[in-house]
Amino acid sequence: MHGHRLEKREQMKRQSPRKAAVTIRDVARESGFAASTVSIVLNNAPLARYIPPATKARIQKAAKGLGYHPNIFAKSLRSKRNHTVGVILFDITDPYCTLILRGIEKSLYQESYLPILADAHNERARFEKYLEMMLERRVEGLLVLANWLYLDINVLADLERGKIPTAIIGRELESNATSSVTVDDEGGAYAAVAHLYSLGHRKIAFIRGPKALSSSKARWKGVQRFARDTRLDLDPKLAVDLPDQVNLNAGVDDAFRITEELLKQKKSFTALMAYDDMTAFGALRALAKAGIKVPQECSIIGFDDVNPSHLFVPSLTTVRQPMEAMGASAVSILIEAISAAAENRSGTAIHRKLPAELVIRETTQAVP
Amino acid sequence: MHGHRLEKREQMKRQSPRKAAVTIRDVARESGFAASTVSIVLNNAPLARYIPPATKARIQKAAKGLGYHPNIFAKSLRSKRNHTVGVILFDITDPYCTLILRGIEKSLYQESYLPILADAHNERARFEKYLEMMLERRVEGLLVLANWLYLDINVLADLERGKIPTAIIGRELESNATSSVTVDDEGGAYAAVAHLYSLGHRKIAFIRGPKALSSSKARWKGVQRFARDTRLDLDPKLAVDLPDQVNLNAGVDDAFRITEELLKQKKSFTALMAYDDMTAFGALRALAKAGIKVPQECSIIGFDDVNPSHLFVPSLTTVRQPMEAMGASAVSILIEAISAAAENRSGTAIHRKLPAELVIRETTQAVP
DNA sequence: GAATTATACCGAATCGTTTCAATAAAACAA
DNA sequence: TTGTTTTATTGAAACGATTCGGTATAATTC
Numbered sequence: 126m127h128g129h130r131l132e133k134r135e136q137m138k139r140q141s142p143r144k145a146a147v148t149i150r151d152v153a154r155e156s157g158f159a160a161s162t163v164s165i166v167l168n169n170a171p172l173a174r175y176i177p178p179a180t181k182a183r184i185q186k187a188a189k190g191l192g193y194h195p196n197i198f199a200k201s202l203r204s205k206r207n208h209t210v211g212v213i214l215f216d217i218t219d220p221y222c223t224l225i226l227r228g229i230e231k232s233l234y235q236e237s238y239l240p241i242l243a244d245a246h247n248e249r250a251r252f253e254k255y256l257e258m259m260l261e262r263r264v265e266g267l268l269v270l271a272n273w274l275y276l277d278i279n280v281l282a283d284l285e286r287g288k289i290p291t292a293i294i295g296r297e298l299e300s301n302a303t304s305s306v307t308v309d310d311e312g313g314a315y316a317a318v319a320h321l322y323s324l325g326h327r328k329i330a331f332i333r334g335p336k337a338l339s340s341s342k343a344r345w346k347g348v349q350r351f352a353r354d355t356r357l358d359l360d361p362k363l364a365v366d367l368p369d370q371v372n373l374n375a376g377v378d379d380a381f382r383i384t385e386e387l388l389k390q391k392k393s394f395t396a397l398m399a400y401d402d403m404t405a406f407g408a409l410r411a412l413a414k415a416g417i418k419v420p421q422e423c424s425i426i427g428f429d430d431v432n433p434s435h436l437f438v439p440s441l442t443t444v445r446q447p448m449e450a451m452g453a454s455a456v457s458i459l460i461e462a463i464s465a466a467a468e469n470r471s472g473t474a475i476h477r478k479l480p481a482e483l484v485i486r487e488t489t490q491a492v493p
Numbered sequence: 494m495h496g497h498r499l500e501k502r503e504q505m506k507r508q509s510p511r512k513a514a515v516t517i518r519d520v521a522r523e524s525g526f527a528a529s530t531v532s533i534v535l536n537n538a539p540l541a542r543y544i545p546p547a548t549k550a551r552i553q554k555a556a557k558g559l560g561y562h563p564n565i566f567a568k569s570l571r572s573k574r575n576h577t578v579g580v581i582l583f584d585i586t587d588p589y590c591t592l593i594l595r596g597i598e599k600s601l602y603q604e605s606y607l608p609i610l611a612d613a614h615n616e617r618a619r620f621e622k623y624l625e626m627m628l629e630r631r632v633e634g635l636l637v638l639a640n641w642l643y644l645d646i647n648v649l650a651d652l653e654r655g656k657i658p659t660a661i662i663g664r665e666l667e668s669n670a671t672s673s674v675t676v677d678d679e680g681g682a683y684a685a686v687a688h689l690y691s692l693g694h695r696k697i698a699f700i701r702g703p704k705a706l707s708s709s710k711a712r713w714k715g716v717q718r719f720a721r722d723t724r725l726d727l728d729p730k731l732a733v734d735l736p737d738q739v740n741l742n743a744g745v746d747d748a749f750r751i752t753e754e755l756l757k758q759k760k761s762f763t764a765l766m767a768y769d770d771m772t773a774f775g776a777l778r779a780l781a782k783a784g785i786k787v788p789q790e791c792s793i794i795g796f797d798d799v800n801p802s803h804l805f806v807p808s809l810t811t812v813r814q815p816m817e818a819m820g821a822s823a824v825s826i827l828i829e830a831i832s833a834a835a836e837n838r839s840g841t842a843i844h845r846k847l848p849a850e851l852v853i854r855e856t857t858q859a860v861p
Numbered sequence: 862g863a864a865t866t867a868t869a870c871c872g873a874a875t876c877g878t879t880t881c882a883a884t885a886a887a888a889c890a891a
Numbered sequence: 892t893t894g895t896t897t898t899a900t901t902g903a904a905a906c907g908a909t910t911c912g913g914t915a916t917a918a919t920t921c
Contacts, residue, residue: 197631201566202570218800220800220801224586262565262607
């Protein structure tokens with residue numbers, strides 16, 4: 126007779142003959158209890174403490190038997206929660222993002238959250254559209270990976286408009302209202318020059334990052350601080366800025382060009398400190414083309430320790446950003462903010478600055 | 494007086510003083526029409542053809558004025574659609590994934606779909622958990638990026654259990670029921686050896702992929718076919734397999750070790766064809782350590798053209814997989830399958846095999 | 862001028878949950 | 892015994908949209 130009833134039902138909703146999803150009421154009928162009871166048991170709600178084990182068991186068996194999966198839309202509609210966070214990044218092609226993403230994913234997984242991914246392609250319009258989409262989907266929180274972010278102050282405004290828990294990775298916003306996780310750029314750069322200095326290098330060339338990037342300033346500040354501390358002479362002719370631009374690979378090409386010019390002007394240097402690993406790759410290529418041996422004739426140090434850096438021959442000495450940890454840290458901040466918001470406590474913004482770590486590999490060597 | 498009413502309302506729902514989301518009923522009240530009318534207008538439903546422009550305008554103005562965003566949960570609850578697809582990959586750390594992800598994202602964006610990202614870390618349990626989570630969220634479709642996928646036949650079963658539109662990238666399932674997008678591994682490998690051959694190389698070493706990977710077989714088949722076609726002699730002593738393993742970077746290390754052994758056994762070769770770019774990187778390092786100049790003394794060719802390959806010095810000659818195109822292709826298949834499912838047509842599985850492209854760079858050179 | 866049709870809008874039901882107030886029986890206290 | 896508390900379960904009201912069947916006008920046709 127079961128088959129019979131099913132048939133009838135099938136007939137009634139002729140318009141959609143797809144497998145009719147099993148609802149909580151099906152479980153209720155099957156187990157002989159009311160839908161509300163089923164809900165209470167299955168969610169282990171407070172009221173469940175009054176429900177005797179026997180009942181619980183029967184309901185659970187029925188649910189499993191029917192292959193019941195609660196409809197998440199209905200669930201979210203009531204509870205206003207969906208265990209989803211939005212992750213907006215600015216260029217997934219950037220290897221820097223990858224490891225952070227890994228860190229984010231790992232932590233999110235532990236909390237049973239799932240990320241919705243959006244790649245802004247470094248375009249303001251795309252960012253806004255995605256932000257809009259995320260808000261419409263009512264993600265519970267937002268993670269923004271803003272390393273190569275040229276779009277400036279207004280993005281901030283956009284972000285805060287949402288009034289949704291948010292953490293930014295790789296940059297600190299001017300208004301401190303939004304939590305952030307950054308790396309200690311200044312300290313990292315300080316350690317990098319210090320390393321070169323300790324190897325005997327005194328004539329050091331610098332390829333600084335684009336002016337528009339806050340990390341450029343911070344890293345240069347680290348260099349200057351070291352110079353002051355040790356009376357190292359910084360030759361302004363040997364310090365060049367990468368142009369502001371949006372394309373990642375263009376950065377490598379720019380570094381290549383800049384290094385060639387640096388070589389051409391006959392200002393000699395025994396070491397080169399690049400803004401980041403990508404920049405270092407470009408420089409490496411220029412030096413190779415000029416027939417200058419790394420590290421024998423010129424040392425090179427990068428920043429970030431992106432994935433390919435250790436693969437290079439010679440492998441790149443660099444300053445590592447703890448990217449997985451940064452991702453994890455951002456998630457922990459976000460989850461905390463989310464539960465604060467859920468309980469109507471208003472958590473204050475948190476700003477974490479993680480230490481960078483010098484990774485000595487093959488591209489740096491003592492000056493002969 | 495507006496402020497007054499707001500105040501009162503705020504008071505009533507004291508329990509949640511957060512910004513009360515504006516609902517369709519608010520728009521209805523504000524515009525003076527019924528909620529149903531508002532819905533019809535805002536969605537431009539069929540019935541909207543009877544609604545005079547003046548009314549439409551008033552409703553739209555009210556909606557905009559209040560900053561109305563439809564609640565997506567309520568919407569999905571009725572329509573059973575949520576414009577979300579799940580993307581499961583097996584190691585986001587793999588640069589191979591990155592570009593495919595970019596391709597996926599681009600296409601999805603155009604269709605106003607958003608991806609939920611899951612990284613299985615090459616673990617079966619994680620994959621299953623994520624699959625479960627995706628199904629519970631009722632994603633409309635599933636994209637599986639299965640390049641480095643060791644988990645075999647059973648995953649297939651899992652996937653088909655879901656009865657949800659699915660496309661697999663990077664591997665074809667034995668049962669043809671699930672759509673797939675792959676690259677022409679055999680043709681690519683053929684082109685790669687052909688390139689080496691045309692440069693005069695006759696003693697070629699091969700580092701083949703792990704036996705468990707289907708692409709390993711296909712690529713080797715391409716090599717064999719070329720060998721038959723041209724009577725090139727393949728020395729079995731010069732063909733080694735990478736061990737089956739799960740860790741990506743371990744692959745590089747294995748390649749390094751294997752290359753060293755290859756060199757040690759004094760079987761001379763003038764070119765080396767690596768299973769993929771990562772393998773080539775490992776080999777490159779081994780050759781450098783042995784003091785063998787690339788490409789002057791030994792040519793190297795990889796496969797994939799992952800992101801760092803063109804950055805290397807010397808830059809890597811390789812066979813490019815059209816990764817963005819593969820992502821895009823998978824999305825188009827998936828979207829089609831989704832709308833087929835929505836209209837209850839049963840689309841058949843599609844299998845696309847995209848051509849690989851030889852990219853000649855600096856690591857290959859004519860034999861002296 | 863009556864009958865028909867097109868136009869403009871609305872009320873109520875529905876999607877599948879959760880939650881809260883209500884109830885009834887059982888256990889306990891006086 | 893009566894009254895109170897605890898235990899066990901439920902019906903109904905949300906949550907915020909969509910949609911279908913209706914109704915009330917206005918315009919058209921005969």
